[in-house]
Amino acid sequence: MQAVDGPSSFTGSVAVIGPGAIGTTIAAALHEAGTTPRLYGRTAREQLTLHRESQDIVVPGPVITDVSQVGQPADLVFLATKTTQLAAAASWLDVVAGPHTVVCVLQNGIEQQASLAGRIHESRVVPAVVWFPAETQPDGTVLLRGEARLTLPDSPAATTVVQALRETWCGVETSRDFTSVAWRKLLQNAVAGLMVLTGRRAGMYRREDIASLALSYLQECLSIARADGAELDDGAPLEILTRLQAFPVDMGTSILADREAGRPLEWDTRNGVVQRLGRRHGIPTPISDVIVPLLAAAGDGSD
Numbered sequence: 001m002q003a004v005d006g007p008s009s010f011t012g013s014v015a016v017i018g019p020g021a022i023g024t025t026i027a028a029a030l031h032e033a034g035t036t037p038r039l040y041g042r043t044a045r046e047q048l049t050l051h052r053e054s055q056d057i058v059v060p061g062p063v064i065t066d067v068s069q070v071g072q073p074a075d076l077v078f079l080a081t082k083t084t085q086l087a088a089a090a091s092w093l094d095v096v097a098g099p100h101t102v103v104c105v106l107q108n109g110i111e112q113q114a115s116l117a118g119r120i121h122e123s124r125v126v127p128a129v130v131w132f133p134a135e136t137q138p139d140g141t142v143l144l145r146g147e148a149r150l151t152l153p154d155s156p157a158a159t160t161v162v163q164a165l166r167e168t169w170c171g172v173e174t175s176r177d178f179t180s181v182a183w184r185k186l187l188q189n190a191v192a193g194l195m196v197l198t199g200r201r202a203g204m205y206r207r208e209d210i211a212s213l214a215l216s217y218l219q220e221c222l223s224i225a226r227a228d229g230a231e232l233d234d235g236a237p238l239e240i241l242t243r244l245q246a247f248p249v250d251m252g253t254s255i256l257a258d259r260e261a262g263r264p265l266e267w268d269t270r271n272g273v274v275q276r277l278g279r280r281h282g283i284p285t286p287i288s289d290v291i292v293p294l295l296a297a298a299g300d301g302s303d
């Protein structure tokens, strides 16, 4: 990984599409450093509020909810809707992203560029691994639980994102082996999906039976990751499990927040992808074959 520092040289316009938990965090980081992004979302708000390290950061809005009110395209767009909301959010991209706009996708998964294919050229799409947890509170404000940090691929378009975030408190690093980094995060997200099936939080990984299941599932995911080109060592599953076990017991995950709120789940981008790629590579995925239909059904409703 390459840490990036030095003076900011970004002076363009920035927009956030999907100012939820992650979008609010990035908007707040940019605003505090002097670049207030335009906000495009589904729920109208006058402002966004982020609680970070016992401080409240207020980002002036409004959150615009009508696509016809978009003016000029932005130079840099952060796309932070859920992957399940991408089809609906695409109408924003059509007007907020011009022919030179860089789109940084702040979404979990490994398919960010593919998901925008035909809409934004892949050379202008910057997938980001989002390492930090952020939770929307009942009043719509957002609590950042951890240090904000992103990893981006080492690409020309990523330079724009790095420059825009350089003077903010959101750490950014680039990686020449982004595939491996993204898969490592996917393993973490895939196993976190088990919380949806129990309705419990990170404390459950301290149970021996859950730890054993989690480790077997992580090993299955690792074999698919490697078939897909990721270079992850044999110790990765245990490292990921050990980190989950060290989390505060009440630490959740965004897919659990969606389950608790009865919203559609990102089961396909976080778990289904392992099963799909397993089929493509001819590798059996017996644990995914149980977990994925259960997650899909959980995301389908409660009746």
Ligand SMILES: NC(=O)C1=CN([C@@H]2O[C@H](COP(=O)(O)OP(=O)(O)OC[C@H]3O[C@@H](n4cnc5c(N)ncnc54)[C@H](OP(=O)(O)O)[C@@H]3O)[C@@H](O)[C@H]2O)C=CC1
Binding pocket: 017, 018, 019, 020, 021, 022, 023, 040, 041, 042, 043, 080, 081, 082, 083, 085, 088, 089, 090, 092, 106, 107, 108, 130, 131, 132, 133, 134, 135, 136, 253, 254, 266
């Ligand atoms: N939260 C976390 O800790 C982490 C999340 N991630 C990933 O980041 C991505 C974003 O997650 P998160 O921030 O938690 O999600 P949220 O649900 O908090 O935010 C999504 C935002 O998009 C808005 N939205 C929904 N539909 C549209 C639309 N059609 N047009 C514009 N905006 C829309 C939502 O509006 P409304 O307010 O109306 O719902 C909401 O403000 C996901 O892929 C997630 O997996 C990655 C790491 C950590």
Ligand SMILES: CC(C)(CO)C(=O)C(=O)O
Binding pocket: 108, 130, 131, 132, 133, 134, 188, 189, 192, 252, 253, 254, 255
């Ligand atoms: C919190 C974190 C970083 C790990 O599960 C995440 O990616 C999520 O909640 O979606």
